[in-house]
Amino acid sequence: MSLRMNPIFAALVAVVLAVVPVESARADPPPVGIAEVELGSAGVDLGPVEVPRGVVVARAVEPVGATFEQLLVGMQGAQVSFEPDAEQFENAWRIVDIVRQRQMPARAAVIALATATQESSLRNLTVAVDHDSLGLFQQRPSEGWGPPERLIDPGFATNAFLDALERAAPDYGSIPLWQAAQATQRSAFPTAYARWHEQSARLVLRMLAGE
Numbered sequence: 001m002s003l004r005m006n007p008i009f010a011a012l013v014a015v016v017l018a019v020v021p022v023e024s025a026r027a028d029p030p031p032v033g034i035a036e037v038e039l040g041s042a043g044v045d046l047g048p049v050e051v052p053r054g055v056v057v058a059r060a061v062e063p064v065g066a067t068f069e070q071l072l073v074g075m076q077g078a079q080v081s082f083e084p085d086a087e088q089f090e091n092a093w094r095i096v097d098i099v100r101q102r103q104m105p106a107r108a109a110v111i112a113l114a115t116a117t118q119e120s121s122l123r124n125l126t127v128a129v130d131h132d133s134l135g136l137f138q139q140r141p142s143e144g145w146g147p148p149e150r151l152i153d154p155g156f157a158t159n160a161f162l163d164a165l166e167r168a169a170p171d172y173g174s175i176p177l178w179q180a181a182q183a184t185q186r187s188a189f190p191t192a193y194a195r196w197h198e199q200s201a202r203l204v205l206r207m208l209a210g211e
Contacts, residue, residue: 066106071201074176077191081199088122091136091154096207098158106204107173112161113200115181118193126152137161137185 084092092113099109116122119138132140132148135157139145150156164184165172172180177197182190 068201068205071106071110071204072198074174075194075197076176076178077194079198080195081202084122084203091116091122091124092203093207094154095136095158096204098155099162102159102162104162105173106208108162108165109204110197110200111165111172111177111180112158113203114177114193114196115161115185117196117200118181118187119185124152124154 095112095116096109099106099112113122116136119133120136122136124136125134125138128134128148130138132142134141134148134151136154137157137160139151139157139160141148141151145151145160146156151160161184165180169175169180169183172183176194178191178194181187181193185193187193
């Protein structure tokens with residue numbers, strides 16, 4: 001026995017099928033996307049970066065990016081420099097990487113490197129010097145920087161310095177480097193930090209360039 005569909009109902013079904021798209025269950029997954037990466041602070045073209053299927057990437061921006069000229073703004077006094085050895089370079093890299101993780105500007109990395117260079121020559125001081133000063137920044141437990149065993153951890157010491165920098169010198173991006181460092185460290189030789197400005201800026205850019 002044949003079934004006959006009501007003409008009105010058949011018309012309604014035809015209209016619905018015409019306006020509602022039918023999605024194929026076998027549709028191909030979206031192609032692998034290509035992230036458009038902005039040039040880093042050192043002007044290094046990072047090239048296209050593959051991302052997982054279905055992930056939409058508009059633009060990746062390096063939070064600590066800056067040009068060499070921007071990093072030298074406010075530089076004062078005679079500059080000195082040296083070529084870091086493996087230990088010093090590793091400690092400098094730890095500092096720059098923590099600044100990047102915190103999404104702070106490159107200026108903060110330059111100030112932190114200059115400070116650590118002046119205080120410890122970028123070496124992690126595990127034996128107290130100058131009373132009870134320890135670590136990359138010669139931070140003193142007796143002055144509230146933290147317990148001795150934490151201050152010899154470069155990660156902890158760097159975060160402690162950056163926290164203090166943001167509190168003591170919130171305008172660190174627009175004042176001379178030595179003033180920002182001194183507001184944080186309260187050194188007996190406040191302008192000594194200035195001599196490492198150019199060296200620190202170069203190190204920051206080398207690290208951002210992956211050298």
